[in-house]
Amino acid sequence: MNLELIPLLIIVLLMISAGGADVETTEFVIEGDHEITEHRGALIVGDATVTVPADEAVSGPVYVIGGEFRIHGTVEGDVTQLSGSLVVEDGATIDGELQHIGGSEELSTEATIMEQTTVAFESSEPSPIAAYTPIVLTTLILAVVGALLSRKHEPLLDNVGAAAKDHPLISLTVGALLSVTFLSVFVFMAFTLILLPVSILGLLVGLLIIAYGIIALGYLAGQQLNTPRVGLATGLGVVVVMVLLQVTGVIPILGDLIAGGLLLTGLGAVVLTYFGLQEFEPVSLPE
Amino acid sequence: MKLFEFARERQWVPITGYLIYVSALTAGYYYNLTFVQLGLTDLGTQKIGMPPGDVSIVMAILALLTLVAAVASGVLMDRRGWSTDLYVKFRLLFLVIFVQLLLTIAAPHVSTIEQFVLWVIVCSMALGVGIPVSFSFMLDFVPVRDRGYVAAIVAGLSFFVAALYPIEWRIDEFSLVMSAMMVPAVFVLAVLSVKRFRFVDSLASQHKRDTFGTGRFCRPIPVRTVSFAFWGPILLMFGVFFIDSLGFLRIIETPQYIYTSWQSPDLSVRLFIAVLHVIGALAAGVIYTNFDRNWLFFWVFGLFAFTHLLYVFHIQFGAGDTPPLVLPMFYVLAVSFYTTLNFALWPDLSTPETIGTHTALGVGIAGWLATFLSTSLALYSEGVGLSLLNHLTYVNALALLFVVALPVLLYVHRMVELARGGTTP
Known part of the structure; x- marks a missing residue:
């Protein structure tokens, strides 16, 4: 596992803990390519490529701390991106809040996002x-x-x-x-x-x-x-x-x-x- | 290292001793890891078609016979003075390897249960005699100072090769390759058995030197066979081998975990495991040489407990995914640690007078008996349909028990010493 993920992982676990989610249903995808069609509880995307196929729905919250998270179908809950890459394709749906804190994102204009917020930091290219x-x-x-x-x-x-x-x-x-x-x-x-x-x-x-x-x-x-x-x-x-x-x-x-x-x-x-x-x-x- | 000192002083005879030891033990352990441990199960279940429960019984028989043969030959070696006679040991090793060569050639032709049982009985005899003979070579070839490092090289090399070859287990092909590799060894040993050489004479007298003969834990007082100092490590090593085999066999037979194990079809995964075996063994060598042995035991049990905890956690929450490599990583570290310990520990608990008996009891009980009993138990648990999760939970519980038992055992031992009026730590 990429060691740089550890601080982000701890932050996410703190967020999950604060949100009252059940740890037993939390899934952390560390590596590889995965298509998620069924999931309950929180999902953490690490150094992996995780895809929600079209016509499929997974429950949130989803936390992206590395790798790539591609949505073709529906996420029934919040998506929080701290790092890595987020791609929301045409026809994809996020039923909750999309919170962008860090990393790159590619949002289709044809996608449906219930609520979108961005936490702005200083310039990513410091002097x-x-x-x-x-x-x-x-x-x-x-x-x-x-x-x-x-x-x-x-x-x-x-x-x-x-x-x-x-x-x-x-x-x-x-x-x-x-x-x-x-x-x-x-x-x-x-x-x-x-x-x-x-x-x-x-x-x-x-x-x-x-x-x-x-x-x-x-x-x-x-x-x-x-x-x-x-x-x-x-x-x-x-x-x-x-x-x-x-x-x-x-x-x-x-x-x-x-x-x-x-x-x-x-x-x-x-x-x-x-x-x-x-x-x-x-x-x-x-x- | 003493080896560097020998190299600086251009003393080539002791250096040859290192080479003989590493070659003989690496080849022997590789044969044990592949042909005996994997081959036996394969031969029984796949080739003959025996149910796993029956194979487990045959393996238990192998374990017991190996132990009996090892102890009998070890005691005999000490009583007759063969433990300190290098030429006799070469002759015995020649016999052992010759029998193993015949067994290797015969393995693909075993087709009935009767033949299989006979094969197992002869195999156990050869293994049993081979244990005190090969492990006692350390007394002749490796000075006490370097035993941890040399044991690490043997463990690391044999695991490295075994992790990379055979990629796919086929008994016919493997039997042929192994036989071809064993023939030169048989020839060399045959020559050494009948002809005297000056460099062998020199090697044969090395055990009389202070730096070679008496084991590290036998200074200044030799460890007696009937003592806590000897049976304590046997109990701990038995636990280590038992825990390892109990978990390993079920893990490598679970499709989800095959991809990150020794049996992985992915060469990069196997290379990762092979390299980690070497790194783990070298780390164990450093720790064995520079710390008290109990620290190494503690690390091994701790690593096993954590490893099985990771596996149990992954089975419960991994959603059927291929596990991350951190799981086999800890497994490999634990295995390399205890294998290194196993090579160095028994000779270091022995003197030239007791090395046959001590290595036979140590490796026989802690190694063979524990491995085959736990393998039998693992096959049995599979046969009765115990889930992998439940199986590994039991293994994990056992590992945790040993993590706790080790300091308690040491503490109680110290208390008993103090109660008897002893003051030295």
């Missing part, structure tokens, strides 16, 4: 300054937190950094396993709706651990400056790591692998050292 502001802000926050943490609790970062530096393979393996497993578990939890808060909390904690990992990697990078001002060195190191993550992201596939590997190594090192509270030592084996 370079606007585009980089979140990254710069994140970098600054991490650098400041890293500087403070290294001045007040240097041993914590020292332990995490040592695990990442001395045991990168173990850190990467643990980081990768934890992220794959817990990401799936949290998405799965979100579907139960009752565990949705736990799922959101879990994802936030995961992001915090990744941030901690970046700070620890920044601390390691800062040590190369050979300066007694550990706070300044860590802050600069965090900036270097963040720039590196951005630059590698430009290279297709390999860049993503490098960036992902760095983040997962940091995550693994944080977990292995109990957030830096103890040194990580692998089990002792005979040499």
